Amino acid sequence: MSSDTLSVAASGAAADAIAAQVPQLVQEKFASRLFAQDPTLWGPAAEAEASKRLSWVGLARSSRPLVEQIETLRKSLQDKGVDHVVLCGMGGSSLAPEVICATAGKELVVLDSSQPDMVRDAVATKLDRTVVVVSSKSGSTVETDSQRRIYEQAFTDAGIDPAERIVVVTDPGSPLDQDARGKGYTVINADPDVGGRYSALTAFGLVPSGLAGVDLGALLDEAEAFTDQLAADDAGNPGLQLGAALGGTSPLRDKILLIDAGTPIKGFGDWAEQLIAESTGKDGKGLLPVVVGAAPAGDLLDDELWVRLVSAGDDDRPEGAATVDVGGSLGASLLLWEVAVAVAGRLIGINPFDQPDVESAKQAARDLMGKGASSTEAPAFTDGAVEVRTVGPDFLGDAKDLPGALQALIAQLPDNGYLAVMAYLDRITDARLGEVREGLARTLGRPVTFGWGPRFLHSTGQYHKGGPGIGVYLQITTEPAQDLPVPGRDFTLGEFIASQAAGDAQVLGDHDRPVLRLHLTDHDAGLAQVEQALRGLTR
Missing domain, CATH: 3.40.50.10490 (Glucose-6-phosphate isomerase like protein; domain 1)
Structure with a gap:
């Protein structure tokens, strides 16, 4: 099986949705307009938000300068014996790095909680070897701000300068950006025209992953290899196909069961869950993602769509009343699902970029x-x-x-x-x-x-x-x-x-x-x- 494959195969109602919806999406040039960052694709009410949330389509290329910057920082920290990476962030700021590192077999402590016992245990572990990545678009997320303050105090109490151990990822010019630079912290800015749940290939996803030892160049290569295919107004576009299967069944199968069916990507369902739920669940509409692990309990229900996450290049055709098999490398899969959810939002009739x-x-x-x-x-x-x-x-x-x-x-x-x-x-x-x-x-x-x-x-x-x-x-x-x-x-x-x-x-x-x-x-x-x-x- 080849890792340079990106595949979507459907059966039953999912295949019917693809046949019914994709030709119209191709005719409307949805894919090319999406990658040209056209904010009108989701209607007038969504236009203002979409106009500042579409830079994610080009991240496989625009994020390249970060690779060397992050690797240089990692080597500098390692030379000082600092190799225990803790990420303080919520939502898309934490879930993407968690998947990226787990898939690469790299250790990353994801501290996305305000539960006191969990935070205390994290702070008490390997503090002398810890670098903390604080990820927040503005810095106003109370969980992340609280975690930062607690780590600052812990470093100070241990005689460690927090400025040597805290790396901040935030939007340029944000309150956190200004505060962190004033304190002498290392600050790496993310693309401000990308929302949190679409930020996997921005600094939010790449900084903690790179510091943990992930090969970021290879991850971006995986996404870039399929960027042109996902931007093509073509019936074979896997982003259009998956989006149509998710949002175009009739009647809408709005419970999306995410099934691990042999994918080597670890924890991908948790990342896809937040992308789908936060993007589509509004205006009394939406898709409910259900992360079920290796196999669902019972038979497929009338309002369920089973999405089997398979190994890249898996040639088995799905069977069933409404099943989709999706396979691909991690970088390609991140971009594929972002495109698909944008498509599904269009078909459902919601703005996929607000919350x-x-x-x-x-x-x-x-x-x-x-x-x-x-x-x-x-x-x-x-x-x-x-x-x-x-x-x-x-x-x-x-x-x-x-x-x-x-x-x-x-x-x-x-x-x-x-x-x-x-x-x-x-x-x-x-x-x-x-x-x-x-x-x-x-x-x-x-x-x-x-x-x-x-x-x-x-x-x-x-x-x-x-x-x-x-x-x-x-x-x-x-x-x-x-x-x-x-x-x-x-x-x-x-x-x-x-x-x-x-x-x-x-x-x-x-x-x-x-x-x-x-x-x-x-x-x-x-x-x-x-x-x-x-x-x-x-x-």
Whole structure:
């Protein structure tokens, strides 16, 4: 099998969508107009945003000057014995480097959390050998700003000059850019005309990956090898084909199951999840990506599209009512999916470049922080080590224990709906909780997503609130083993993540989405209790 192949093969409704939609896209010259950065492709309402978000189409070439700059910095750090790379960033700023490094077999610590125990563990590991990449377009992302402040304090306390260990990636002229340069930090600017989830091949994706030892030139070569093909107004354009399969089925199969079917790209589903959900989930429309691992639970549903991520050059043809096989090298795949989601946005009729409901959840969290409040409302009841609360529609009824509350939530699940499990826990030490997703999907016979908070807020969090009102939401929070103050701020990380969880639940409730909030008053006992109740859940 050759790695210089980029392939899309479809069957059933997906093949029908390609046959129905691609000829019109070719006639409209969608691909060439996209690569010419035409902001009118998504309608007048999207034009202003699109006009400053399309530089990603040329990154395989325009990002070349970064390669030598990053490699020089890496060698300088290595000469000083600094080889442990930590990335502080959220959403697209963290998910792309995570995939790039995992696929290349390079170690990168991705700190995309405000959970105090997770942050403390990261800071306590190999600090004497650590370089921290702080990635934020403006610097206003509270998680990233808090992580930066904590690392600055840790370096100072250890007698290490933070200016020697912190590398900042941000837009030119941003507040963070100005502040970091004033402190003498190394600053590498990213292309300001690229949104976060399309930034894989900008400095946001390349700096942490390159410092971790990834061959950036080869990654860009992979993308550049297919740039002309993806820009071609041709029925064989894989970007048009995948975009048509994602957004052009009739009726729309809006649950996109991302299946690992032999791809050597590690964790690609998590990156594609945020690209799809944050780009398409708005205006009551959208595509819900569901990362299912190696195999889905049960048979394909009428509203599902199965996307199998295969090895490049895989010649097996997909079978089934609605299946797409996608294969290619990592660099080519990043660009392919960005094109495809832009196409899907056009077909669905939304602006793929804004994220209004991500901002609403951020504002709700800030409002709660300003009031010094988080989840202080009285619980509906307490069962063992779990406090039970609801937000949105009143659905508990006569439920008086945890299993009953879960059953009451599931009773709200519509026939075309999904369950979202949202865990504001330490995704490293509590990773086993993620294993409940598959069993729940099999039991309920409906798609189930699992997201770590606050990580998912920059991903499926947009779809939860802006997409169709067909979800039910299970939120799990906990008391940290030990809280962590944020230097120079009047809040702790524990207070902040509690406000993020409460703010997200509040916005979901404002959209009339049913939310069951489970708060663990004793982490270990409560988590075991929740796991047991979820395993016993039936619809």
